[in-house]
Amino acid sequence: MKRIAALILLAGTMPLLGGCGLHPLYAAGDRGPVAQTLGTVEIGPIAGKNGWLxxxxxxxxxxxxxxxxxxxxxxxxxxxxxxxVRTDNTVTRERRTLRARYKLVDIEAGTVLLDATAGSDAGIDVVTSxxxxxxxxxSALERLSGEVADQIVARVALYASHLKTAAR
Incomplete structure (x- = not known):
């Protein structure tokens, strides 16, 4: 009886979900407006090994x-x-933190469209070797680089979806 009541409640709320404003960010896959916009973003040089990653x-x-x-x-x-840190001042644990400040710039106009930060950290055990x-x-730097890149792309994609929504 409880399952039937739950299914009826769920079926009754389904039509309301369409009006909540949720929509897929990458609708239409590679041909969608967000993916097309992301494909027109060039990445400026980033210094250092961490920059290359x-x-x-x-x-x-x-x-x-x-x-x-x-x-x-x-x-x-x-x-x-x-x-x-132990009492003899030897480090037993490290924290690696990678932070990025990024700006999305319109190349033609030279204006900054998005100015934000992303970051992540990882703990590292310090052993005798x-x-x-x-x-x-x-290894931590490689993982952090991917996490920071994911955050940047997600934020730029969100901005691109707002651009396309405003253009309609």
Whole structure:
């Protein structure tokens, strides 16, 4: 009896969900307006090894669909801090933090359309093997680069969806 009541309630609320404003961000796949806009974003140079990792991750996620209309300028802040310290002042745990400040610029007009930040952090155990610690720091940087790129692309895609909605 409870299941039937739940199904009736669910069926009654289904028509209301269409009016809630939710819509798929990547509707129509690669040919959709958001994907087409993301394909026109070029990525400015980003300094350093961490910059190369973030830039590569962004290129993988944005794709290229034509002539560049927008430019994405990214500045990174990469820090490793010792957070677990023993009484003899040896570090037992590190936190690697990667933060990005990015701007979406309209190339023709030269105006900044979007100015935002993204960031993530990861914990790293410090062990007796220096090689293991360096490998863990590198692995953390690779993961963080992907996470930051995901955040940037999601925010730019959201902005692109608002552009297309406003153009209608």
């Amino acid at each position: 973030v830039r590569t991750a962004l290129e993988d996620r944005l794709g290229k669909a034509g002539q560049s209309r927008y430019r994405l300028d990214v500045e990174l802040d990469d820090q490793i801090l010792g957070v677990g 220096e090689y293991a610690v360096l490998a863990a720091e590198q």
